[in-house]
Amino acid sequence: MSPSDPAALPRPDELLPHRPPFLFVDELTSIVPGVSAAGIWRLTGDEYFFAGHFPGRPTLPGVLMCEAIAQVGAAAVLADPKFAGKLPLFGGLDSARFRRQVVPGDELTIEVELGRMSARAGKGTGRALVRGEVACQCDLLFVLADA
Numbered sequence: 001m002s003p004s005d006p007a008a009l010p011r012p013d014e015l016l017p018h019r020p021p022f023l024f025v026d027e028l029t030s031i032v033p034g035v036s037a038a039g040i041w042r043l044t045g046d047e048y049f050f051a052g053h054f055p056g057r058p059t060l061p062g063v064l065m066c067e068a069i070a071q072v073g074a075a076a077v078l079a080d081p082k083f084a085g086k087l088p089l090f091g092g093l094d095s096a097r098f099r100r101q102v103v104p105g106d107e108l109t110i111e112v113e114l115g116r117m118s119a120r121a122g123k124g125t126g127r128a129l130v131r132g133e134v135a136c137q138c139d140l141l142f143v144l145a146d147a
Contacts, residue, residue, distance in 0.1 A: 009028045009029070009030070009031060010028065010031075010079075011027075011028070012025040012026070012027070012028055012039065012071070012075060015028075015074075015075045015078045015079060016071055016074055016075060016078065017087060017147070018071060021047075021048055022067075023071070024041050024064060024067055024068035024071055025039040025040070025041055025068060025071050025072055025075070025110070026039070026040055026041055026042050027039060027040045028072070028075055029109075031075060031076060031079045032076070033076065033079035033080040033081070034076065034077065034079070034080030034082065034083070034114060034117060035076065035113070035114055036076055036111070036112060036113045036114060037072050037073065037075045037076035037079070037111075037112050038072065038109065038110060038111045038112070039068075039071075039072045039075065039109075039110045040107060040108065040109055040110070041068050041107070041108040041110065041128075042107050042108075043060060043102065043103070043104055043105065043106050043107070043108065044104065044105075045058065045104025045105060047104075049061060049064065050104060058103060058104050059101055059102065059103060060101075060102035060103070060106075060108075062096070062098045062136060065098070065102065065108070065128045065135060065136035066093055066096055066136065066138050068108060068110055068128060069110055069112060069126035069127070069128055069136065069138060069140065070088075070090060070093075070126075070140055070142075072110045072111070072112045072126065073088070073112040073114065073124040073126055073140055073142065074088040074142070076112055076114050076124070077114065077117070077122065077142060077144075080117075082119075083117075083144065085146065085147050086144045086145065086146065086147055087144070087145045087146070087147040088122075088142040088143075088144055089142065089143045089144075089145055090140070090141070090142070090143070091121060091141035091142055091143035092140070092141035093138055093139070093140060093141070094138065094139040094140075094141070095137070095138060095139045096136070096137070096138040096139075097136065097137050097138070098135070098136050099133070099134045099135055099136065099137070100130065100133055100134070100135045101135075102128075102130055102135050102136075106130045107130065107131075108128045108129070108130060108135065109128070109129045109130075110126065110127070110128045110129075111126060111127055111129070112124050112125070112126035112140075113125055113126070117142075119144065120143070120144055121141065121142060121143050121144060122141075122142045122144070123139065123140065123141055123142070124139070124140040124142065125137075125138070125139050125140070126138060126140060
């Protein structure tokens, strides 16, 4: 993934329709519109889900890692002018694998490469890493709806 000029990168909330508490990307670190993106999610321990997942042993739910990967992928889609006015929705999630526990204080580095994209749908593959170690990987199917 080729890095973008950090000064020129939009904030996640400038591209994505998500808002707290369901925006799981703190920073976009690279974008190649319609091709790839990378971002960071910093887990402080104050996130609402840690209190119940699990008391005494807070663990980031795997489905939220998949959602964070999808959000970074959506940023790559929405950065492409061809997809202006579209809303990338989950159409499918395949081959999800969880490789390590993610806990408060961890920083997830999220990388997504888009595959074939059409006017109606597209594919991507992504992974979330902690200190260079894969925590989650999955394949995404996006369905593009009108925003």
